[in-house]
Every structure is written in structure tokens, then in C-alpha cells.
Amino acid sequence: MSEVLANISAMLQKGKRKDVARLCQQAIDEGLDANVILTDGLLAGMDVIGAKFKANEIFVPQVLVAARAMKAGSEVLKPYLAGDDASGKGKIVMGTVQGDLHDIGKNLVIMMFEGKGFEVIDLGVDVPTEKFIQTAIEEDADIIGLSALLTTTMPVMAEVIKAAEEAGIRDRVKIMVGGAPVTKEFAESIGADAYTEDAPSAAEKALELISA
Amino acid sequence: MNSMERVVMALNHQEPDRVPVYPLLAGVSRHLIGANCREWSTDADTCVKGLLKAKEEYELDCIVTLIDLSVECSAWGQELIYPENEAAHPNYRNQVIEDEDSYDKIQYVDYRTCDRMMMHIDVCRKLVEAAKGEYPVVAFVFGPLGTLSMLRNQEEMYVDCIEQPEVVHDAAGVITQVLKEYCDALLATGVQGIMFDxxxxxxxxxxxxxxxxxxxxxxxxxAEFVHSKGAMVMIHNCGGKIYFDAQIRRMHPEAISFLYPPDDCADFAECKEKYGDVTTLIGCVAPTTATVGTPEKLEAECKESIDAMAKGGGFILATGCELISPNAFPHAKHMVEIAKTYGAYKK
Structure with a gap:
């Protein structure tokens, strides 16, 4: 791997936004392919972040600054990336269900998804059920990701799954659920395709679902 | 044996007649009196009425005054939203600390100018009067960093914790001085302790x-301030892998209310072994189980906590966090029954 790519990965892991952006531009100026910079620089760095986060070697603040550094680098690369789906891993519609305003868990999962090369459409918080379905249809999404932090909003996840069935998209869209009160048993009881305990595992699970 | 005697024995690491119990029913108590969330969290009499009704109906051994996590931040002028059916929360589009350079907005304020803090003090006073010493009343206070996080978008604050930790600490330090005076006023109502989140x-x-x-x-x-007033320090932390050792070293709490085993323990039994002599353990039934779980699963979780942590006292059966759905009421009753039967100490 070229030195500049290793440096991009290293600076991303340290959360150095400006350095990552500068190095991405340097790599472009040196003639490196933007997809290679994305994969071997930014995503490689996020892979390390995800692994360390899962192993409790780093924590939420470090993940957030790394993700922001990745975003800064991605902005530099965007004009040079081939096609409009450069990463090509798949498309995920993600949001916190209606009635729930919590977004940090959701955002962490999105960062991990993006770190694995998924395109994520973030619908935000307090998302109406029909919005998940409508967006999944319009965007031809592979996965819908549902987040909830309240025991009172967990049942809304079941409503989204039911709505996906009624809309006739359930056989082509996988549905993942997560959030502090959500359990594997609950996920199974509502017919979700996947539940994971943490954000890095969610990204790995999404890859599994896509390749299954 | 009344609830006060039962809880005091548990806190003294003695075995009372049975394990004390309190499924954490706070804001949800509004359903018992036909009030909405806004009314319950803004009117002291309504709040007290709900909490007392929950205490009476579910035979709770203790009242913890968890109103919501936005009481403290309102002292600094944080705009709050009061939905009818969920806890009050900051207007996340209009936070007092709008960017990383605005932490100096956090200056000393007199808690007496804060309606929500004054309401909480009023709630505590009325609850203590109603309790007549028969059960403990513990005032719930969000800690300095928690309060700061409600004034600054939490995600942004995490980034600030990395990029300008001294600024974050200084602002939290100013909040601490106000919280100290606030705690003083809460303790003056006669509450037995402060539970810091x-x-x-x-x-x-x-x-x-x-x-x-x-x-x-x-x-x-x-914590030193609360102890200097002769009151108890309790901690509530429903996060994963919480730091018992660091918090005990700093706060010497009489009790810790928690949901998951701490970071240095594999399970609740190890937690009891490691920390059972140092502090009283409160927990650790999952709110999800106590809301949507089957009766069998709830019973299994209650028994797991009792089996692991009740021996020798120093244990209170509780949910690891607040129960916010009225679906939890039958489960709360069930928990109390389990404490009365399975949780009875054999003499």
C-alpha cells in the first residue's frame, strides 16, 4: 500500500479531519484512483475503528471523530469517484422509528455501514412507518434499518415490518432492528431478519444479509 | 417491618424480612391518575399524586423522584419541549451551546430562578411529608456532564470531549457548583439521599x-457535599459496562442502581463478590422484560438477580431503568410478588 493511503487510514483513526482531507487531495494529485483511496485509505481506517470499537479499545467519541474525518475525506473524493454508487455494497434506508427522538445509536450504526461501503439514506428520527416503506421502494433499498431506544417505541418496528409485507416488498428488503432495549428474542418475535448488539456487528451482519 | 426499616437493613448489609423492591415507576405513574406527561412533569401536586399512587398501588419500598433528564438543564435557559405522551426533552434544534465556541454561555445561575428545579424541590418536600418516615424518598439529579449534554447536542459534546476536553470540564464544573446548591435545597426537604445519574x-x-x-x-x-449533610449518595447508571470501580473511588456511594454487570465483572454474581461489601446493589431487571416480556421471563430475571446478589443484604430488587409504558404495570405487580415470596430471607 502506498504511504499516503496508510497515512489517510492512520489520520482517520486519530480523527484528524483536516489531515484526512489534505491527504485525500494529495493522493488524488499523485494520480491514485479515487476508488482505491476510498477503499484502501478511508474504509480501511474505518475497519480498524470498527474492530477496536467492538473490542472496547475505543469508545463513542473516538468513533465519532473518526467518522467525521471519513466524511471530510469522502467530500474530497466525491467528484472523482466513478458512478453514483461508487461503493456498490448496497443501499440501506435507516431511521429511528416514530415517537423516538434518539439518534446517537442510529448514527453510530450508519457510520459503521458507511465504513463497510454501504450507501445509507438517513431518514433521521421520529420517522413515520410509511416513510420507511416509501423510501425503500423509491430507492430500491436492500435493507431497512430500524432503531429504537424506548420500550414504548419498540412495537413500531413490528408495524414497519407489517407495512413492508403489505407493500409487497418484504421478500426483497431485509429488515434489521437494534437499540438498547431491543433483544434477539424481540427481533425474532416481530419477524425481523437481523438484530445485533452493537454497531460494528450490525455492519458485518448487513454484509452477510446482502451476500446471502 | 415497614419499607424504611427494610431498606435501611438492606443498605446496612443486613437481611431484612425480604428483599426490598421498587420497579422504577416514575413518569408512567401519570397513567394511574389520568394526567398527561406535560401535566405530570410540570405540576408538583400532579407529580406527587402520581408517584404516591404508584407507591401505594404497587407497594414500592422506595420512591425515586426521576421526573426527566431535562430538569437541570432548564436552569441555563434550555428550551424544552413537553410532549403529552413522552418525557420532556430539549429542543434539539435550539440548544444553548450551539457550537464548540459557545461553552462560555454556561455561567453560574441561582437554582431558585429555575422553575423545574423549584418544582422538583417542592415534589420532594411533599413526598417526604407524605412518607412520614415509613419509606425512603430519594431525589434524582442528572450529573454535571449529563446536564451539559442536554445543553449541547450530545453527539457534538462527544466530539468536544476529544477536541477540547478542558472546555467541557470547565463548563461541567460551573454546573457542578449550581447542582451543589440545588442538592442542598433538595436535602433540606428531608429526602434520605440523592441519586446521581x-x-x-x-x-x-x-x-x-x-x-x-x-x-x-x-x-x-x-458526593462529598451530600455526605457532609449526612445523606446518602446513590448512583443510577443504566449503561453497559459501567465503571463501578472509578465511581466508587470518587463517590463512595451507599448504593448503585444498574442494569448490566460492570465492566470488570462477567456477571451479577461476580459483581456481588467484588462490590457487595462496598455498596448496595440495586437492580437489575431489564425494562424490556418488565414491559413486553413473558411472566416466565420476568420471574427468571428477578430470580437471577436475587440469587446472585441478595445474600447477606445489600441488595434491592429493581428494574435497571425507568419503566415508561403502562404495559409495565402488571409486570411491576409481579415483580413485587416475587420479592415477597422468592425474595423472602430465611431466618
Whole structure:
């Protein structure tokens, strides 16, 4: 791997936004392919972040600054990336269900998804059920990701799954659920395709679902 | 044996007649009196009425005055939204600390100018009067860093914790001075203790070193103050892998209310072995189980906590966090029954 790519990965892991952006531009100026910079620089760095986060070697603040550094680098690369789906891993519609305003868990999962090369459409918080379905249809999404932090909003996840069935998209869209009160048993009881305990595992699970 | 005697024995690491129990029914108590969330969390009489109704109907051994996590931040002028059916929360589009350069907006304020803090003090006074010493009333206070996080978008604050930790610490320090005066007023109502929510002392959020650097000395100051008034310090932290050791070193709490085993314990039994002599353990039934779980699963979780932590006292059966759905009411009743039967100490 070229030195500049290793440096991009290293600076991303340290959360150095400006350095990552500068190095991405340097790599472009040196003639490196933007997809290679994305994969071997930014995503490689996020892979390390995800692994360390899962192993409790780093924590939420470090993940957030790394993700922001990745975003800064991605902005530099965007004009040079081939096609409009450069990463090509798949498309995920993600949001916190209606009635729930919590977004940090959701955002962490999105960062991990993006770190694995998924395109994520973030619908935000307090998302109406029909919005998940409508967006999944319009965007031809592979996965819908549902987040909830309240025991009172967990049942809304079941409503989204039911709505996906009624809309006739359930056989082509996988549905993942997560959030502090959500359990594997609950996920199974509502017919979700996947539940994971943490954000890095969610990204790995999404890859599994896509390749299954 | 009344609830006060039962809880005091447990806190003294003795075995009372049975394990004390309190499924954490706070805001949900509004359903018992036909009030909405806004009314319950803004009117002291309504709040007291709900909490007392829950205490009476579910035979709780203790009342913890968890109103919501936005009481403290309102002292600094944080705009709040009061939905009818969920807890009050900041208007996340209009936070007092709008960017990383605005932490100096956090200056000393007189708690007496804060309606929500004054309401909470009023609630505590009325609850203590109603309790007549027959059960403990514990005032719930969000810690300095928690309060700061409600004034600054939480995600942004995490970034600030990395990029300008001294600024974050200084602002939390100013909040601490106000919280100290607030705690003084709460204690003057006769509550038996203060339960501090130390949300960030958790492996789910930040490293132990970072927490200690940002909040350790501040919660120590608050805990020393509460202890100096002859009252108890309790901790509530429902995060994963919480830092018992660091918090105990700083706060010497009489009790810790928690949901998951701490970062240095594999399970609740190890937690009892390691910390059971140092502090009283409160927990650890999952709110999800106590809301949507089957009766069998709830019973299994209650028994797991009792089996692991009740021996020798120093244990209170509780949910690891607040129950917010009225679906939890039958489960709360069930929990109390389990405490009365399976949780009875054999003499």
C-alpha cells in the first residue's frame, strides 16, 4: 500500500479531519484512483475503528471523530469517484422509528455501514412507518434499518415490518432492528431478519444479509 | 417491618424480612391518575399524586423522584419541549451551546430562578411529608456532564470531549457548583439521599480515563457535599459496562442502581463478590422484560438477580431503568410478588 493511503487510514483513526482531507487531495494529485483511496485509505481506517470499537479499545467519541474525518475525506473524493454508487455494497434506508427522538445509536450504526461501503439514506428520527416503506421502494433499498431506544417505541418496528409485507416488498428488503432495549428474542418475535448488539456487528451482519 | 426499616437493613448489609423492591415507576405513574406527561412533569401536586399512587398501588419500598433528564438543564435557559405522551426533552434544534465556541454561555445561575428545579424541590418536600418516615424518598439529579449534554447536542459534546476536553470540564464544573446548591435545597426537604445519574461512566460511551478526567472530580465534590449533610449518595447508571470501580473511588456511594454487570465483572454474581461489601446493589431487571416480556421471563430475571446478589443484604430488587409504558404495570405487580415470596430471607 502506498504511504499516503496508510497515512489517510492512520489520520482517520486519530480523527484528524483536516489531515484526512489534505491527504485525500494529495493522493488524488499523485494520480491514485479515487476508488482505491476510498477503499484502501478511508474504509480501511474505518475497519480498524470498527474492530477496536467492538473490542472496547475505543469508545463513542473516538468513533465519532473518526467518522467525521471519513466524511471530510469522502467530500474530497466525491467528484472523482466513478458512478453514483461508487461503493456498490448496497443501499440501506435507516431511521429511528416514530415517537423516538434518539439518534446517537442510529448514527453510530450508519457510520459503521458507511465504513463497510454501504450507501445509507438517513431518514433521521421520529420517522413515520410509511416513510420507511416509501423510501425503500423509491430507492430500491436492500435493507431497512430500524432503531429504537424506548420500550414504548419498540412495537413500531413490528408495524414497519407489517407495512413492508403489505407493500409487497418484504421478500426483497431485509429488515434489521437494534437499540438498547431491543433483544434477539424481540427481533425474532416481530419477524425481523437481523438484530445485533452493537454497531460494528450490525455492519458485518448487513454484509452477510446482502451476500446471502 | 415497614419499607424504611427494610431498606435501611438492606443498605446496612443486613437481611431484612425480604428483599426490598421498587420497579422504577416514575413518569408512567401519570397513567394511574389520568394526567398527561406535560401535566405530570410540570405540576408538583400532579407529580406527587402520581408517584404516591404508584407507591401505594404497587407497594414500592422506595420512591425515586426521576421526573426527566431535562430538569437541570432548564436552569441555563434550555428550551424544552413537553410532549403529552413522552418525557420532556430539549429542543434539539435550539440548544444553548450551539457550537464548540459557545461553552462560555454556561455561567453560574441561582437554582431558585429555575422553575423545574423549584418544582422538583417542592415534589420532594411533599413526598417526604407524605412518607412520614415509613419509606425512603430519594431525589434524582442528572450529573454535571449529563446536564451539559442536554445543553449541547450530545453527539457534538462527544466530539468536544476529544477536541477540547478542558472546555467541557470547565463548563461541567460551573454546573457542578449550581447542582451543589440545588442538592442542598433538595436535602433540606428531608429526602434520605440523592441519586446521581452518571450516564457517561460507562463502557457504552467513553473510556474510564476520559470519564474520570471529565467528570470524576466533579461528582466527587457533589458526593462529598451530600455526605457532609449526612445523606446518602446513590448512583443510577443504566449503561453497559459501567465503571463501578472509578465511581466508587470518587463517590463512595451507599448504593448503585444498574442494569448490566460492570465492566470488570462477567456477571451479577461476580459483581456481588467484588462490590457487595462496598455498596448496595440495586437492580437489575431489564425494562424490556418488565414491559413486553413473558411472566416466565420476568420471574427468571428477578430470580437471577436475587440469587446472585441478595445474600447477606445489600441488595434491592429493581428494574435497571425507568419503566415508561403502562404495559409495565402488571409486570411491576409481579415483580413485587416475587420479592415477597422468592425474595423472602430465611431466618
Amino acid at each position: 452518571t450516564l457517561f461512566a460507562s463502557g457504552s460511551i467513553m473510556s474510564k480515563d476520559m470519564w474520570d478526567e471529565l467528570e470524576g472530580d466533579l461528582v466527587q465534590e457533589l
